[in-house]
Structure formats: C-alpha cells, structure tokens
Amino acid sequence: METKEIAEKLVQWCNEGDFEKPYKHLYSPEIVSIENDGTAEGAIVKGFDGVAKKGEWWQENFEVHSSKASEPTVAHNWFAVRFEMDTTHKASGQRSTMSEIGVYQVKEGKIIKEQFFYDE
Secondary structure, three states, X not given: OOHHHHHHHHHHHHHOOOOOHHHHHOEEEEEEEEEXXXXXXXXXXXXXXXXXXXXXXXXXXXXXXXXXEOXXXXXXXXXXXXXXXXXXXOOOOOEEEEEEEEEEEEEOOEEEEEEEXXXX
C-alpha cells in the first residue's frame, strides 16, 4: 500500500470511530508511538503491546464525545493528520476540547512510527 492510501484509510476509519482497524491493518508490529517530545514517563511505547496498553489507558481515563480527523497531508513516506477531540477526563469530570497533530512514517507499506504533538 502506498503512503497516500494508508493515510486516507487511517483518516476514514478514525472518522468512522473505528480506532482498532488501523492498528490491525495499517501498522507494523514494530510500531513506535511517541507523545509530544517523548520525555514524559511512558511517552514512548513500542510494538503492538505498548500501543494496546496506551489505548487501554486512554479509554480508562477519557470519555470521547466526538472526534474528527482532517484530510492527510502526504510527503513521500510521511503524512500528518490534525485531530480534534471533545473529551471528558473521567477522574475529574472536566470536559474539554483538544487539538493535536499526528505525524506518521510509512515503510514497506506499514506505519512504523507515529508522533503526536499537542499542548498539555
């Protein structure tokens, strides 16, 4: 699969609310996932197990009311997507909207790296 096709599928599935399908079909088993600059504890995870644990943590801590992914911007083996989310932090009950940019690297038809940038 070409980078553009991978990017479009990721956006489509995210906008349909299916966040599991991209991991099953688009990601490499050696995926590296980084939050912001990667310096916080747990900000870098590797492999499907690490990404799955990160997803579990997200679901345990946040209720997502809505989520929207932008059209991807593709540059060779890289692409970027803007995500807008309306969430509630379960422990505090605080509802907020957030915006983040996801940058993805593709190699041999699979996403091998993702990094998310947002204000904390």
